[in-house]
Amino acid sequence: MIRKIKQMLEGRFIVLFVFSCFFAVIGFGQIGLFKTGELPYPSQSGLDVSKVSTSSEQFFDSLEQFANENHLIIYRSVVENGDLKGFVFGDPPKKSDLTKNPDLLKQLSPVGIYYVDGNLSKAKQKQLARLKAEVTVHPTGWEGIAGELLYGSSIRTKTLWMSLMLFSVSLLALKMAKIRQVMVGRTLGKIRLQLGKEGLSVILGLLVTGIVLSITNHYFGTMLVISLALILAVIGVLLGLIILVINLIFFSYVSLIPMLVILKHKETGRFFSYMWLLAIILSMSLMTTAVTVYQKGYQASKYRQVSVKKWQSVSKFAQLSYTSPAFMTDMPKTKEERAIYDEKIDTYNKKWRLFDSQFSEDEKLFIRVPQDMSFLNELDAGETIGALDFNQPTRTIQIKKEWVAKTWQVSPGLVKLSQTLFEGNASIYKNRKPVTVYVPEKYQGYQADILPVVTSKLINSGLKPTDFDVIIIPDDFKLFVSDVTQLRDNDQPLTRMTGQIIAQYDYDQMSDSAAVNRDVSATILDTLYLAEKLPKAIKAAELSRDVVNISDTYQNLVNYQKQAEGDMVRSALVMVGLFVMQIFVIYEFLKLRLSLVVKKLCLLTLLGKTSAGLIMKTSLPLVIGIGLAMGVAFYKGASVRLVFWSLGVYIGLTLLLVFVVQEIMQHKRMTILKGESDLM
Structure with a gap:
């Protein structure tokens, strides 16, 4: 031996x-990777609770009992004192910042997404029936980490x-x-x-x-x-x-x-x-x-080490991730089906419009990075692309790719935040009209080419030409880039941009129309919302089933x-x-x-x-x-x-x-x- x-x-x-x-x-x-937002919680399975037949208290008690009896750890995102936390059903793991404060469950609808750490076998899945709820089990794909x-x-x-x-x-x-x-x-x-x-x-x-x-x-x-x-x-x-x-x-x-x-x-x-x-x-x-x-x-x-300090100013904000409803995958085949489908889409978008309206302009930060023209250049090397004319929606006009690639779409709150976040920034913020276009001085003579890039995105929105405001700003104005992927996933991290065209959209000043509702719905994933107001806003808009997770963007960035x-x-x-x-x-x-x-x-x-x-x-x-x-x-x-x-x-x-x-x-x-x- x-x-x-x-x-x-x-x-x-x-x-x-x-x-x-x-x-x-x-x-x-x-x-x-489990701490940086790729997967909200370390989990093998997700529970999609779509309908509950008992009271919230009874459901949460039954879920706690189910977790303890089957030696599972079940997570659900909650907000505690303005900070995002993970509420845990079952025994919480050591060395974690999870919570078991029962008062936090009062803000939650039992409908929503839960994450399960543990082996959720077929036998255990049968026990879910005692929760008296419609529950769908799906894998989280955690194996992809390898x-x-x-x-x-x-x-x-x-x-x-x-x-x-x-x-x-x-x-x-x-x-x-x-x-x-x-x-x-x-x-x-x-x-x-x-x-x-x-x-x-x-x-x-x-x-x-x-x-x-x-x-x-x-x-x-x-x-x-x-x-x-x-x-x-x-x-x-x-x-x-x-x-x-x-x-x-x-x-x-x-x-x-x-x-x-x-x-x-x-x-x-x-x-x-x-x-x-x-x-x-x-x-x-x-x-x-x-x-x-x-x-x-x-x-x-x-x-990033320097940039994280700037992101601390939005540490109380969070980002949603959601799943699209099942009807969206079932495309209509007849005219009647198309009418029903469009009605469902409009109802769905109205929910998100209602959700978004629960936040003031200082409580939501939206930014959309300019469209990448490289893939279009491979198909068409020309300098322009086709777009609908705002004044005559049936007519197609040509807009220059150059200006598309330089136009950043933002919310009013982001412009206000940028003014104070960077030393030496000018006070440019104006919100007199639904849409404000901030044009750097160096591009002042190109307004006729720049405005169609913005207006073509708002066809059938109910807006008039007088609803657009143009402000000339200094070339060195620094815009805070609140898209965390630009800082985290790029080889060249991005926290601010200078010398760019800024299109500011205030949807609260726009009328209720299918086009505007659709645009608001499309901005949700690109928006940071004040975390402490999210649970009530989700509940008010009846979106508990759609929201997959609330991500603490700042903490994910720190991690x-x-x-x-x-x-x-x-x-x-x-x-x-x-x-x-x-x-x-x-x-x-x-x-x-x-x-x-x-x-x-x-x-x-x-x-x-x-x-x-x-x-x-x-x-x-x-x-x-x-x-x-x-x-x-x-x-x-x-x-x-x-x-x-x-x-x-x-x-x-x-x-x-x-x-x-x-x-x-x-x-x-x-x-x-x-x-x-x-x-x-």
Whole structure:
């Protein structure tokens, strides 16, 4: 037993164990997505409660009992003292900001969306009947967290694939270092690949790191531990496949190559070394690309760090997410069905108009980013696009794409907030008419081209040409961009815009028409509302069933920033660790290359002749490979400065390692010439 433990502590297995710990840390970073709004609560299922036959108090009591008896955690968004909280039915998890204050349930209609953490089996679903409500169970798609790690665009994904590549190369290097011992075993009729021990080293690394992370972050008892387990299982499968493939390649090579070739180092390296070199090239390009992603992420993180302070001014606001009613997916086929469908749509839009009217202009912040013209340019490279004429809706006019791309649609409250949020901003706010167009001074002479962009969006709204106001503003006016996706998801985060056209819509001044109601309904997802008024507004408009969640946008942004900063730290540590592994891989590669000419090198040094030319010739494939790797990295978006910096680092590292190998060769020169030892 002790002997087996000692074998497990050999360098090869320690390296694999450490590698798997790196992978576990990368996977752990993915769990942070549950705190940034991608999924409102860590949950496997959602409950859509559409109709309740009992009182609210009885329903909530029954739901609490159901959660406790079935060991489930059920969440529902509530507002407490102006702050969004998650009310929990069942035992709340440790280290959480959830609440069980029963008074908060009085503001809620039992109709709505609930999120379930736990296994909601078929047997448990049958028990939902005792709630005396119409309940639909649907999955939340939480499993996608593992897929996002594999196919996403974050630095975690880049680091993961770079790590997998380097893991493959390192495993190959570790096995090549033991090729002579394996060949000796082959002569005895037994090839020991130690596939099981390598796999066990990886499993232990993932398991130990996963348990430590789960304990320190209080994941046990929640679905977060299941999510982490899923991610680590996916990573484990990938590592297992790599171990299997590398062992099959190595086994095939050892089985087919004559032993004399191995002993004399004639062809041993040429097949493996070129395959090895290709892997090194890929790992170097991936490392440089990952550093590029890291640099961009670091700059974006620094910008967000400053921008979050601006967002603190809207920390009491929240954003809705809702599901469209079922009738919207059932498109009408006849004229009669179309009339019924249009009536339902109009009724639905009126609900949202009623909801929106519950908030004053200072209690709602709406912004719509200008339409992206790039996809239209692919279809039509012209400078204009067709739109309906406001004065004659049956006539089509041409509006310039240039002005469409520069027009930001906002609510009055956002203009007022922008005036005070940024130092030095002019006081431009006017709200004399339903629509106010703020035109920067530099575009003052283009009003005839700009106004159709705004008016064409309000066809059949009941507005007249006199309902539009035009205000000329300074070019340097800064508009607060209250769209969190522009700050969170963009490579170049955005908090403010200057020198843009601002179209201000005050829907409270507009008449009740189907067109206006439709426009208001379309703005809901782009609007931040004062959180403390949301429950009553949702209830008044009878939209409890439609609202999926109320998101604390500011807190989600803070969590996202913490997650991004954590990703930066984790990625930096992993990349440093992987670079150390790269040094080992390059060192083993150089040993393999130089072992092909080691006796010739020893003779040259023994005769007092220079061996620099032979060493350079033997190491040249690696130098060329480094150049190719940097070319690939540049093609993938790395800056010229980073490419040259990386090129210098890898060339310098190669020279240093060649010197180290040469020193080893000098030390073992006589025994190498006698055939008693070699570089490998």
